[in-house]
Amino acid sequence: MYGFRDPSVLSECGLDENTQEVLLNNIKRKLTSQAVKIRADIEVACYGYEGIDAVKAALKAGLACSTEDLPIKINLIAPPLYVMTTATPEKADGIQALQEAIEKIEKTITDMGGVFQIQMAPKVVTATDEAELARQMEKAEAENAEVAADDDDDEETAEGDADVEVPSEEEGGAED
Known part of the structure; x- marks a missing residue:
């Protein structure tokens, strides 16, 4: 040294x-000290009139705490669950930055009539934690894809029923 x-x-x-x-x-x-990744999981929702606009405003308020030295990212896992991350060589600074962003998000969403909950307080994450997060995000995407596919099937069935009903109504109209 x-x-x-x-x-x-x-x-x-x-x-x-x-x-x-x-x-x-x-x-x-x-x-040279290696950057550590710090993560927090939060739930942000608004069931009132403001709805998604309140959630967007709250998340943007949290992102406003981001700096060049401490960039904060917020990603959706599955509504209403979001993951916040930052990377920094100084663990304490990163945890403090995420905590400040969380406080801004909480204040903004509650002022707009929304709800807020911390699922996991800011902490240093390991490669294992990152792999678990990636798995959760893939699972959420797969579930969303299944729901979308189910909706498509329902629409096709409904359209099929409509096609069947239309000719029978015309036949009924022709007989009268």
Whole structure:
């Protein structure tokens, strides 16, 4: 670690210039703190007149807390569940930023007559947590696709019934 602060220490090792440079670059890369990903799960809904507009306004208020150093992202898992994430080398700063965004979202949605609940408070997530989130999102997409397919089937059946009824009405009209 000392060689990282004072590169002249490596000159005592008898290494050539190129090797010293490669070694210093490797040391710097290893000692640079890695960004941690921080996540929070929230439920945001509004069943009043404002509805989805209130939810959008609340989420935008939370996104307004995002900065270049601490970018905040909000993704839908399945209504009314949203996941908030940020990545930063400083764990405490990231947790604080998400907490502030959560407070803004809560204030905005409750002021508009909506409901808010924290499902998971801001915490550092691991690769395992990320894999679980990806699985949840895929599951939600699959469920939405099934619902959409069910709706299409109902529409086709209804259209089929309408087609059957129309000729029978015309036949009835022709007999009169």
